[in-house]
Amino acid sequence: MNVIGPRKLSYGDVFLLCFITGLSVWVSLEAWADMYSRALIDTENGQALFAPMVAFYLFWVRRSRTQFIGYNPSFTGLAIVIGGYFALNWGIETNTLVVWHLGAIFMLIGSLLTIMGMGFLRQFAPALIALLFIIPTPGIVRIALAEPMQELATELTMGVLDGIGVNAIKQGLVIQVGNPPIDVAIGEACNGMRMIFALSLVVFGFVFSAPFRSEVRIGLLLISPLIALSCNIVRLVMTSIVYGFSTQGFADAFHWYSGLAMIPMSLLMLFGVIKLLTWLDIPCMKWRLAFV
Structure with missing residues:
Protein backbone atom coordinates (compact mmCIF):
# COMPACT_ATOMS: atom_id res chain seq x y z
CA MET A 1 0.00 0.00 0.00
CA ASN A 2 1.37 3.40 -0.97
CA VAL A 3 0.96 6.20 1.53
CA ILE A 4 0.99 9.63 -0.06
CA GLY A 5 2.13 12.45 2.20
CA PRO A 6 3.60 15.91 1.79
CA ARG A 7 6.67 15.97 -0.41
CA LYS A 8 9.96 17.16 1.00
CA LEU A 9 10.67 20.86 0.86
CA SER A 10 12.74 21.81 -2.16
CA TYR A 11 14.99 24.86 -2.35
CA GLY A 12 12.19 26.63 -4.18
CA ASP A 13 9.75 25.75 -1.41
CA VAL A 14 12.15 27.06 1.24
CA PHE A 15 12.56 30.29 -0.73
CA LEU A 16 8.78 30.64 -1.01
CA LEU A 17 8.40 29.96 2.73
CA CYS A 18 11.02 32.58 3.61
CA PHE A 19 9.42 35.06 1.22
CA ILE A 20 5.91 34.66 2.64
CA THR A 21 7.00 34.74 6.29
CA GLY A 22 9.29 37.69 5.60
CA LEU A 23 6.46 39.51 3.84
CA SER A 24 4.09 38.91 6.77
CA VAL A 25 6.67 40.26 9.22
CA TRP A 26 7.35 43.27 6.98
CA VAL A 27 3.63 44.10 6.71
CA SER A 28 3.28 43.89 10.50
CA LEU A 29 6.73 45.29 11.29
CA GLU A 30 5.33 48.24 13.26
CA ALA A 31 3.46 45.86 15.57
CA TRP A 32 6.55 43.68 16.06
CA ALA A 33 8.66 46.74 16.84
CA ASP A 34 6.06 47.93 19.34
CA MET A 35 5.97 44.57 21.13
CA TYR A 36 9.72 44.42 21.58
CA SER A 37 10.11 48.09 22.47
CA ARG A 38 7.58 47.56 25.26
CA ALA A 39 9.50 44.50 26.44
CA LEU A 40 12.74 46.48 26.58
CA ILE A 41 11.36 49.43 28.55
CA ASP A 42 8.86 47.58 30.76
CA THR A 43 10.16 44.68 32.84
CA GLU A 44 6.62 43.37 33.33
CA ASN A 45 6.65 42.42 29.63
CA GLY A 46 10.16 40.99 29.71
CA GLN A 47 8.92 37.51 28.81
CA ALA A 48 8.68 38.69 25.19
CA LEU A 49 12.48 38.63 24.98
CA PHE A 50 12.61 34.94 25.93
CA ALA A 51 9.49 33.66 24.16
CA PRO A 52 11.28 33.09 20.80
CA MET A 53 14.00 31.11 22.59
CA VAL A 54 11.41 28.93 24.34
CA ALA A 55 9.59 28.46 21.02
CA PHE A 56 12.85 27.41 19.34
CA TYR A 57 13.63 25.03 22.21
CA LEU A 58 10.20 23.40 21.95
CA PHE A 59 10.76 23.07 18.20
CA TRP A 60 14.22 21.60 18.76
CA VAL A 61 13.05 18.86 21.15
CA ARG A 62 10.54 17.87 18.44
CA ARG A 63 12.99 18.15 15.55
CA SER A 64 12.61 14.44 14.69
CA ARG A 65 9.03 15.24 13.65
CA THR A 66 10.27 17.31 10.71
CA GLN A 67 10.32 14.05 8.71
CA PHE A 68 6.52 14.29 8.65
CA ILE A 69 6.56 17.89 7.42
CA GLY A 70 6.93 19.00 3.83
CA TYR A 71 5.35 21.11 1.13
CA ASN A 72 1.62 20.85 1.76
CA PRO A 73 -0.19 24.10 0.85
CA SER A 74 -3.14 24.89 3.09
CA PHE A 75 -6.02 27.30 2.51
CA THR A 76 -6.55 27.29 6.28
CA GLY A 77 -3.12 28.84 6.73
CA LEU A 78 -3.97 31.46 4.10
CA ALA A 79 -7.23 32.20 5.95
CA ILE A 80 -5.24 32.70 9.17
CA VAL A 81 -2.95 35.15 7.38
CA ILE A 82 -5.94 37.11 6.06
CA GLY A 83 -7.61 37.04 9.48
CA GLY A 84 -4.39 38.25 11.08
CA TYR A 85 -4.17 41.09 8.56
CA PHE A 86 -7.71 42.24 9.34
CA ALA A 87 -6.97 41.98 13.09
CA LEU A 88 -3.81 44.02 12.52
CA ASN A 89 -5.72 46.84 10.84
CA TRP A 90 -8.73 46.73 13.18
CA GLY A 91 -6.48 46.75 16.23
CA ILE A 92 -4.56 49.85 15.16
CA GLU A 93 -7.72 51.68 14.03
CA THR A 94 -9.52 51.05 17.33
CA ASN A 95 -6.35 51.36 19.43
CA THR A 96 -6.88 47.82 20.71
CA LEU A 97 -3.23 46.94 21.12
CA VAL A 98 -3.67 43.30 22.08
CA VAL A 99 -5.60 42.64 18.84
CA TRP A 100 -3.01 44.58 16.85
CA HIS A 101 -0.19 42.48 18.32
CA LEU A 102 -2.17 39.26 17.98
CA GLY A 103 -2.72 40.00 14.30
CA ALA A 104 1.05 40.15 13.74
CA ILE A 105 1.57 36.78 15.47
CA PHE A 106 -1.26 35.17 13.51
CA MET A 107 0.14 36.43 10.20
CA LEU A 108 3.49 34.78 10.97
CA ILE A 109 1.91 31.49 12.08
CA GLY A 110 -0.47 31.52 9.12
CA SER A 111 2.43 32.00 6.73
CA LEU A 112 4.10 28.84 8.02
CA LEU A 113 0.87 26.87 7.78
CA THR A 114 0.18 28.16 4.26
CA ILE A 115 3.25 26.36 2.94
CA MET A 116 3.57 23.37 5.31
CA GLY A 117 -0.07 22.70 6.09
CA MET A 118 -1.93 21.91 9.28
CA GLY A 119 0.41 18.99 9.90
CA PHE A 120 2.99 21.54 11.03
CA LEU A 121 0.51 22.82 13.62
CA ARG A 122 -0.20 19.30 14.87
CA GLN A 123 3.48 18.47 15.25
CA PHE A 124 4.76 21.78 16.62
CA ALA A 125 1.73 23.39 18.30
CA PRO A 126 3.56 24.11 21.63
CA ALA A 127 6.31 26.02 19.81
CA LEU A 128 3.74 28.12 17.95
CA ILE A 129 1.71 28.78 21.10
CA ALA A 130 4.87 29.95 22.89
CA LEU A 131 5.06 32.82 20.39
CA LEU A 132 1.91 34.27 21.97
CA PHE A 133 3.97 35.16 25.05
CA ILE A 134 5.59 37.89 22.92
CA ILE A 135 2.34 39.87 23.19
CA PRO A 136 2.57 42.50 25.97
CA THR A 137 0.17 41.99 28.85
CA PRO A 138 -2.86 44.30 28.47
CA GLY A 139 -3.00 47.02 31.11
Missing part, protein backbone atom coordinates in the same frame (compact mmCIF):
# COMPACT_ATOMS: atom_id res chain seq x y z
CA ILE A 140 -6.46 45.97 32.28
CA VAL A 141 -5.12 42.47 33.01
CA ARG A 142 -2.12 43.78 34.92
CA ILE A 143 -4.30 46.08 37.02
CA ALA A 144 -6.76 43.28 37.76
CA LEU A 145 -3.95 40.95 38.88
CA ALA A 146 -1.68 43.40 40.67
CA GLU A 147 -3.91 44.48 43.57
CA PRO A 148 -5.02 41.02 44.79
CA MET A 149 -1.48 39.71 44.32
CA GLN A 150 -0.04 42.55 46.38
CA GLU A 151 -2.53 42.04 49.19
CA LEU A 152 -2.09 38.26 49.26
CA ALA A 153 1.70 38.50 49.08
CA THR A 154 1.74 41.01 51.96
CA GLU A 155 -0.48 38.83 54.17
CA LEU A 156 1.48 35.65 53.48
CA THR A 157 4.83 37.37 53.98
CA MET A 158 3.69 38.75 57.32
CA GLY A 159 2.50 35.29 58.33
CA VAL A 160 5.88 33.73 57.52
CA LEU A 161 7.82 36.52 59.27
CA ASP A 162 5.69 36.12 62.39
CA GLY A 163 6.11 32.36 62.22
CA ILE A 164 9.92 32.53 62.20
CA GLY A 165 9.99 35.16 64.94
CA VAL A 166 10.95 38.25 62.93
CA ASN A 167 9.55 41.46 64.42
CA ALA A 168 7.57 43.10 61.61
CA ILE A 169 4.67 45.52 61.30
CA LYS A 170 2.22 45.64 58.39
CA GLN A 171 0.86 49.00 57.27
CA GLY A 172 -1.24 48.60 54.16
CA LEU A 173 1.03 47.18 51.48
CA VAL A 174 4.18 48.14 53.39
CA ILE A 175 6.03 45.89 55.83
CA GLN A 176 8.30 47.49 58.43
CA VAL A 177 11.21 45.36 59.59
CA GLY A 178 14.14 46.05 61.92
CA ASN A 179 15.02 48.70 64.46
CA PRO A 180 14.80 51.47 63.41
CA PRO A 181 12.05 50.12 61.11
CA ILE A 182 12.79 49.89 57.38
CA ASP A 183 9.88 50.03 54.95
CA VAL A 184 9.58 47.24 52.37
CA ALA A 185 6.97 48.36 49.82
CA ILE A 186 5.29 45.29 48.35
CA GLY A 187 3.34 47.30 45.78
CA GLU A 188 6.39 49.01 44.30
CA ALA A 189 9.09 46.44 43.86
CA CYS A 190 8.13 42.97 45.02
CA ASN A 191 4.55 42.28 43.99
CA GLY A 192 5.57 39.50 41.60
CA MET A 193 3.99 41.06 38.51
CA ARG A 194 7.40 41.51 36.92
CA MET A 195 7.97 37.77 36.91
CA ILE A 196 4.56 36.10 36.82
CA PHE A 197 4.30 35.91 33.03
CA ALA A 198 7.97 34.98 32.68
CA LEU A 199 7.40 32.18 35.18
CA SER A 200 4.29 31.11 33.27
CA LEU A 201 6.43 30.90 30.12
CA VAL A 202 8.97 28.77 32.00
CA VAL A 203 6.24 26.42 33.23
CA PHE A 204 4.77 26.19 29.71
CA GLY A 205 8.17 25.36 28.25
CA PHE A 206 8.79 22.77 30.96
CA VAL A 207 5.53 20.85 30.61
CA PHE A 208 5.86 20.57 26.83
CA SER A 209 9.56 19.71 26.81
CA ALA A 210 8.96 16.11 27.92
CA PRO A 211 6.29 13.50 27.10
CA PHE A 212 4.17 14.16 30.18
CA ARG A 213 0.66 12.77 30.33
CA SER A 214 -2.04 15.26 29.36
CA GLU A 215 -3.51 15.42 32.86
CA VAL A 216 -0.06 16.08 34.34
CA ARG A 217 0.52 18.91 31.87
CA ILE A 218 -2.85 20.47 32.70
CA GLY A 219 -2.18 20.12 36.43
CA LEU A 220 1.25 21.75 36.19
CA LEU A 221 -0.17 24.62 34.15
CA LEU A 222 -2.96 25.11 36.70
CA ILE A 223 -0.53 25.29 39.63
CA SER A 224 1.82 27.70 37.83
CA PRO A 225 0.27 30.74 39.62
CA LEU A 226 0.85 28.94 42.94
CA ILE A 227 4.47 28.29 41.98
CA ALA A 228 4.91 31.96 41.00
CA LEU A 229 3.35 33.07 44.29
CA SER A 230 5.51 30.66 46.31
CA CYS A 231 8.69 31.93 44.63
CA ASN A 232 7.62 35.49 45.29
CA ILE A 233 6.89 34.80 48.98
CA VAL A 234 10.33 33.25 49.46
CA ARG A 235 11.87 36.31 47.85
CA LEU A 236 9.76 38.73 49.91
CA VAL A 237 10.58 37.07 53.22
CA MET A 238 14.32 37.02 52.54
CA THR A 239 14.29 40.55 51.12
CA SER A 240 12.39 41.88 54.15
CA ILE A 241 14.90 40.30 56.53
CA VAL A 242 17.88 41.60 54.56
CA TYR A 243 16.45 45.14 54.42
CA GLY A 244 15.77 45.06 58.15
CA PHE A 245 19.12 43.74 59.32
CA SER A 246 21.76 44.81 56.78
CA THR A 247 23.00 47.86 54.92
CA GLN A 248 20.91 49.60 52.27
CA GLY A 249 23.42 48.89 49.51
CA PHE A 250 23.62 45.17 50.24
CA ALA A 251 19.83 44.95 50.53
CA ASP A 252 19.31 46.65 47.17
CA ALA A 253 21.78 44.26 45.51
CA PHE A 254 20.11 41.28 47.18
CA HIS A 255 16.71 42.45 45.98
CA TRP A 256 17.97 42.65 42.39
CA TYR A 257 19.73 39.29 42.29
CA SER A 258 16.94 37.48 44.14
CA GLY A 259 14.63 38.53 41.31
CA LEU A 260 16.94 36.78 38.84
CA ALA A 261 16.85 33.64 40.99
CA MET A 262 13.08 33.26 40.74
CA ILE A 263 13.12 31.40 37.41
CA PRO A 264 15.68 28.78 38.57
CA MET A 265 13.68 28.49 41.79
CA SER A 266 10.48 27.83 39.85
CA LEU A 267 12.23 25.10 37.84
CA LEU A 268 13.38 23.45 41.06
CA MET A 269 9.80 23.54 42.33
CA LEU A 270 8.56 21.94 39.12
CA PHE A 271 11.15 19.17 39.40
CA GLY A 272 10.11 18.76 43.03
CA VAL A 273 6.47 18.32 42.03
CA ILE A 274 7.44 15.68 39.45
CA LYS A 275 9.60 13.88 42.02
CA LEU A 276 6.72 13.93 44.50
CA LEU A 277 4.31 12.48 41.94
CA THR A 278 6.85 9.79 41.06
CA TRP A 279 7.36 8.96 44.74
CA LEU A 280 3.58 8.62 45.11
CA ASP A 281 3.70 6.22 42.13
CA ILE A 282 1.50 8.51 40.07
CA PRO A 283 2.43 8.06 36.38
CA CYS A 284 3.68 11.31 34.89
CA MET A 285 4.97 10.22 31.49
CA LYS A 286 3.02 8.74 28.60
CA TRP A 287 5.15 5.63 28.98
CA ARG A 288 7.44 4.13 31.59
CA LEU A 289 10.94 2.80 31.20
CA ALA A 290 11.43 -0.82 32.16
CA PHE A 291 14.71 -1.63 33.91
CA VAL A 292 15.76 -5.26 33.92
Whole structure:
Protein backbone atom coordinates (compact mmCIF):
# COMPACT_ATOMS: atom_id res chain seq x y z
CA MET A 1 0.00 0.00 0.00
CA ASN A 2 1.37 3.40 -0.97
CA VAL A 3 0.96 6.20 1.53
CA ILE A 4 0.99 9.63 -0.06
CA GLY A 5 2.13 12.45 2.20
CA PRO A 6 3.60 15.91 1.79
CA ARG A 7 6.67 15.97 -0.41
CA LYS A 8 9.96 17.16 1.00
CA LEU A 9 10.67 20.86 0.86
CA SER A 10 12.74 21.81 -2.16
CA TYR A 11 14.99 24.86 -2.35
CA GLY A 12 12.19 26.63 -4.18
CA ASP A 13 9.75 25.75 -1.41
CA VAL A 14 12.15 27.06 1.24
CA PHE A 15 12.56 30.29 -0.73
CA LEU A 16 8.78 30.64 -1.01
CA LEU A 17 8.40 29.96 2.73
CA CYS A 18 11.02 32.58 3.61
CA PHE A 19 9.42 35.06 1.22
CA ILE A 20 5.91 34.66 2.64
CA THR A 21 7.00 34.74 6.29
CA GLY A 22 9.29 37.69 5.60
CA LEU A 23 6.46 39.51 3.84
CA SER A 24 4.09 38.91 6.77
CA VAL A 25 6.67 40.26 9.22
CA TRP A 26 7.35 43.27 6.98
CA VAL A 27 3.63 44.10 6.71
CA SER A 28 3.28 43.89 10.50
CA LEU A 29 6.73 45.29 11.29
CA GLU A 30 5.33 48.24 13.26
CA ALA A 31 3.46 45.86 15.57
CA TRP A 32 6.55 43.68 16.06
CA ALA A 33 8.66 46.74 16.84
CA ASP A 34 6.06 47.93 19.34
CA MET A 35 5.97 44.57 21.13
CA TYR A 36 9.72 44.42 21.58
CA SER A 37 10.11 48.09 22.47
CA ARG A 38 7.58 47.56 25.26
CA ALA A 39 9.50 44.50 26.44
CA LEU A 40 12.74 46.48 26.58
CA ILE A 41 11.36 49.43 28.55
CA ASP A 42 8.86 47.58 30.76
CA THR A 43 10.16 44.68 32.84
CA GLU A 44 6.62 43.37 33.33
CA ASN A 45 6.65 42.42 29.63
CA GLY A 46 10.16 40.99 29.71
CA GLN A 47 8.92 37.51 28.81
CA ALA A 48 8.68 38.69 25.19
CA LEU A 49 12.48 38.63 24.98
CA PHE A 50 12.61 34.94 25.93
CA ALA A 51 9.49 33.66 24.16
CA PRO A 52 11.28 33.09 20.80
CA MET A 53 14.00 31.11 22.59
CA VAL A 54 11.41 28.93 24.34
CA ALA A 55 9.59 28.46 21.02
CA PHE A 56 12.85 27.41 19.34
CA TYR A 57 13.63 25.03 22.21
CA LEU A 58 10.20 23.40 21.95
CA PHE A 59 10.76 23.07 18.20
CA TRP A 60 14.22 21.60 18.76
CA VAL A 61 13.05 18.86 21.15
CA ARG A 62 10.54 17.87 18.44
CA ARG A 63 12.99 18.15 15.55
CA SER A 64 12.61 14.44 14.69
CA ARG A 65 9.03 15.24 13.65
CA THR A 66 10.27 17.31 10.71
CA GLN A 67 10.32 14.05 8.71
CA PHE A 68 6.52 14.29 8.65
CA ILE A 69 6.56 17.89 7.42
CA GLY A 70 6.93 19.00 3.83
CA TYR A 71 5.35 21.11 1.13
CA ASN A 72 1.62 20.85 1.76
CA PRO A 73 -0.19 24.10 0.85
CA SER A 74 -3.14 24.89 3.09
CA PHE A 75 -6.02 27.30 2.51
CA THR A 76 -6.55 27.29 6.28
CA GLY A 77 -3.12 28.84 6.73
CA LEU A 78 -3.97 31.46 4.10
CA ALA A 79 -7.23 32.20 5.95
CA ILE A 80 -5.24 32.70 9.17
CA VAL A 81 -2.95 35.15 7.38
CA ILE A 82 -5.94 37.11 6.06
CA GLY A 83 -7.61 37.04 9.48
CA GLY A 84 -4.39 38.25 11.08
CA TYR A 85 -4.17 41.09 8.56
CA PHE A 86 -7.71 42.24 9.34
CA ALA A 87 -6.97 41.98 13.09
CA LEU A 88 -3.81 44.02 12.52
CA ASN A 89 -5.72 46.84 10.84
CA TRP A 90 -8.73 46.73 13.18
CA GLY A 91 -6.48 46.75 16.23
CA ILE A 92 -4.56 49.85 15.16
CA GLU A 93 -7.72 51.68 14.03
CA THR A 94 -9.52 51.05 17.33
CA ASN A 95 -6.35 51.36 19.43
CA THR A 96 -6.88 47.82 20.71
CA LEU A 97 -3.23 46.94 21.12
CA VAL A 98 -3.67 43.30 22.08
CA VAL A 99 -5.60 42.64 18.84
CA TRP A 100 -3.01 44.58 16.85
CA HIS A 101 -0.19 42.48 18.32
CA LEU A 102 -2.17 39.26 17.98
CA GLY A 103 -2.72 40.00 14.30
CA ALA A 104 1.05 40.15 13.74
CA ILE A 105 1.57 36.78 15.47
CA PHE A 106 -1.26 35.17 13.51
CA MET A 107 0.14 36.43 10.20
CA LEU A 108 3.49 34.78 10.97
CA ILE A 109 1.91 31.49 12.08
CA GLY A 110 -0.47 31.52 9.12
CA SER A 111 2.43 32.00 6.73
CA LEU A 112 4.10 28.84 8.02
CA LEU A 113 0.87 26.87 7.78
CA THR A 114 0.18 28.16 4.26
CA ILE A 115 3.25 26.36 2.94
CA MET A 116 3.57 23.37 5.31
CA GLY A 117 -0.07 22.70 6.09
CA MET A 118 -1.93 21.91 9.28
CA GLY A 119 0.41 18.99 9.90
CA PHE A 120 2.99 21.54 11.03
CA LEU A 121 0.51 22.82 13.62
CA ARG A 122 -0.20 19.30 14.87
CA GLN A 123 3.48 18.47 15.25
CA PHE A 124 4.76 21.78 16.62
CA ALA A 125 1.73 23.39 18.30
CA PRO A 126 3.56 24.11 21.63
CA ALA A 127 6.31 26.02 19.81
CA LEU A 128 3.74 28.12 17.95
CA ILE A 129 1.71 28.78 21.10
CA ALA A 130 4.87 29.95 22.89
CA LEU A 131 5.06 32.82 20.39
CA LEU A 132 1.91 34.27 21.97
CA PHE A 133 3.97 35.16 25.05
CA ILE A 134 5.59 37.89 22.92
CA ILE A 135 2.34 39.87 23.19
CA PRO A 136 2.57 42.50 25.97
CA THR A 137 0.17 41.99 28.85
CA PRO A 138 -2.86 44.30 28.47
CA GLY A 139 -3.00 47.02 31.11
CA ILE A 140 -6.46 45.97 32.28
CA VAL A 141 -5.12 42.47 33.01
CA ARG A 142 -2.12 43.78 34.92
CA ILE A 143 -4.30 46.08 37.02
CA ALA A 144 -6.76 43.28 37.76
CA LEU A 145 -3.95 40.95 38.88
CA ALA A 146 -1.68 43.40 40.67
CA GLU A 147 -3.91 44.48 43.57
CA PRO A 148 -5.02 41.02 44.79
CA MET A 149 -1.48 39.71 44.32
CA GLN A 150 -0.04 42.55 46.38
CA GLU A 151 -2.53 42.04 49.19
CA LEU A 152 -2.09 38.26 49.26
CA ALA A 153 1.70 38.50 49.08
CA THR A 154 1.74 41.01 51.96
CA GLU A 155 -0.48 38.83 54.17
CA LEU A 156 1.48 35.65 53.48
CA THR A 157 4.83 37.37 53.98
CA MET A 158 3.69 38.75 57.32
CA GLY A 159 2.50 35.29 58.33
CA VAL A 160 5.88 33.73 57.52
CA LEU A 161 7.82 36.52 59.27
CA ASP A 162 5.69 36.12 62.39
CA GLY A 163 6.11 32.36 62.22
CA ILE A 164 9.92 32.53 62.20
CA GLY A 165 9.99 35.16 64.94
CA VAL A 166 10.95 38.25 62.93
CA ASN A 167 9.55 41.46 64.42
CA ALA A 168 7.57 43.10 61.61
CA ILE A 169 4.67 45.52 61.30
CA LYS A 170 2.22 45.64 58.39
CA GLN A 171 0.86 49.00 57.27
CA GLY A 172 -1.24 48.60 54.16
CA LEU A 173 1.03 47.18 51.48
CA VAL A 174 4.18 48.14 53.39
CA ILE A 175 6.03 45.89 55.83
CA GLN A 176 8.30 47.49 58.43
CA VAL A 177 11.21 45.36 59.59
CA GLY A 178 14.14 46.05 61.92
CA ASN A 179 15.02 48.70 64.46
CA PRO A 180 14.80 51.47 63.41
CA PRO A 181 12.05 50.12 61.11
CA ILE A 182 12.79 49.89 57.38
CA ASP A 183 9.88 50.03 54.95
CA VAL A 184 9.58 47.24 52.37
CA ALA A 185 6.97 48.36 49.82
CA ILE A 186 5.29 45.29 48.35
CA GLY A 187 3.34 47.30 45.78
CA GLU A 188 6.39 49.01 44.30
CA ALA A 189 9.09 46.44 43.86
CA CYS A 190 8.13 42.97 45.02
CA ASN A 191 4.55 42.28 43.99
CA GLY A 192 5.57 39.50 41.60
CA MET A 193 3.99 41.06 38.51
CA ARG A 194 7.40 41.51 36.92
CA MET A 195 7.97 37.77 36.91
CA ILE A 196 4.56 36.10 36.82
CA PHE A 197 4.30 35.91 33.03
CA ALA A 198 7.97 34.98 32.68
CA LEU A 199 7.40 32.18 35.18
CA SER A 200 4.29 31.11 33.27
CA LEU A 201 6.43 30.90 30.12
CA VAL A 202 8.97 28.77 32.00
CA VAL A 203 6.24 26.42 33.23
CA PHE A 204 4.77 26.19 29.71
CA GLY A 205 8.17 25.36 28.25
CA PHE A 206 8.79 22.77 30.96
CA VAL A 207 5.53 20.85 30.61
CA PHE A 208 5.86 20.57 26.83
CA SER A 209 9.56 19.71 26.81
CA ALA A 210 8.96 16.11 27.92
CA PRO A 211 6.29 13.50 27.10
CA PHE A 212 4.17 14.16 30.18
CA ARG A 213 0.66 12.77 30.33
CA SER A 214 -2.04 15.26 29.36
CA GLU A 215 -3.51 15.42 32.86
CA VAL A 216 -0.06 16.08 34.34
CA ARG A 217 0.52 18.91 31.87
CA ILE A 218 -2.85 20.47 32.70
CA GLY A 219 -2.18 20.12 36.43
CA LEU A 220 1.25 21.75 36.19
CA LEU A 221 -0.17 24.62 34.15
CA LEU A 222 -2.96 25.11 36.70
CA ILE A 223 -0.53 25.29 39.63
CA SER A 224 1.82 27.70 37.83
CA PRO A 225 0.27 30.74 39.62
CA LEU A 226 0.85 28.94 42.94
CA ILE A 227 4.47 28.29 41.98
CA ALA A 228 4.91 31.96 41.00
CA LEU A 229 3.35 33.07 44.29
CA SER A 230 5.51 30.66 46.31
CA CYS A 231 8.69 31.93 44.63
CA ASN A 232 7.62 35.49 45.29
CA ILE A 233 6.89 34.80 48.98
CA VAL A 234 10.33 33.25 49.46
CA ARG A 235 11.87 36.31 47.85
CA LEU A 236 9.76 38.73 49.91
CA VAL A 237 10.58 37.07 53.22
CA MET A 238 14.32 37.02 52.54
CA THR A 239 14.29 40.55 51.12
CA SER A 240 12.39 41.88 54.15
CA ILE A 241 14.90 40.30 56.53
CA VAL A 242 17.88 41.60 54.56
CA TYR A 243 16.45 45.14 54.42
CA GLY A 244 15.77 45.06 58.15
CA PHE A 245 19.12 43.74 59.32
CA SER A 246 21.76 44.81 56.78
CA THR A 247 23.00 47.86 54.92
CA GLN A 248 20.91 49.60 52.27
CA GLY A 249 23.42 48.89 49.51
CA PHE A 250 23.62 45.17 50.24
CA ALA A 251 19.83 44.95 50.53
CA ASP A 252 19.31 46.65 47.17
CA ALA A 253 21.78 44.26 45.51
CA PHE A 254 20.11 41.28 47.18
CA HIS A 255 16.71 42.45 45.98
CA TRP A 256 17.97 42.65 42.39
CA TYR A 257 19.73 39.29 42.29
CA SER A 258 16.94 37.48 44.14
CA GLY A 259 14.63 38.53 41.31
CA LEU A 260 16.94 36.78 38.84
CA ALA A 261 16.85 33.64 40.99
CA MET A 262 13.08 33.26 40.74
CA ILE A 263 13.12 31.40 37.41
CA PRO A 264 15.68 28.78 38.57
CA MET A 265 13.68 28.49 41.79
CA SER A 266 10.48 27.83 39.85
CA LEU A 267 12.23 25.10 37.84
CA LEU A 268 13.38 23.45 41.06
CA MET A 269 9.80 23.54 42.33
CA LEU A 270 8.56 21.94 39.12
CA PHE A 271 11.15 19.17 39.40
CA GLY A 272 10.11 18.76 43.03
CA VAL A 273 6.47 18.32 42.03
CA ILE A 274 7.44 15.68 39.45
CA LYS A 275 9.60 13.88 42.02
CA LEU A 276 6.72 13.93 44.50
CA LEU A 277 4.31 12.48 41.94
CA THR A 278 6.85 9.79 41.06
CA TRP A 279 7.36 8.96 44.74
CA LEU A 280 3.58 8.62 45.11
CA ASP A 281 3.70 6.22 42.13
CA ILE A 282 1.50 8.51 40.07
CA PRO A 283 2.43 8.06 36.38
CA CYS A 284 3.68 11.31 34.89
CA MET A 285 4.97 10.22 31.49
CA LYS A 286 3.02 8.74 28.60
CA TRP A 287 5.15 5.63 28.98
CA ARG A 288 7.44 4.13 31.59
CA LEU A 289 10.94 2.80 31.20
CA ALA A 290 11.43 -0.82 32.16
CA PHE A 291 14.71 -1.63 33.91
CA VAL A 292 15.76 -5.26 33.92
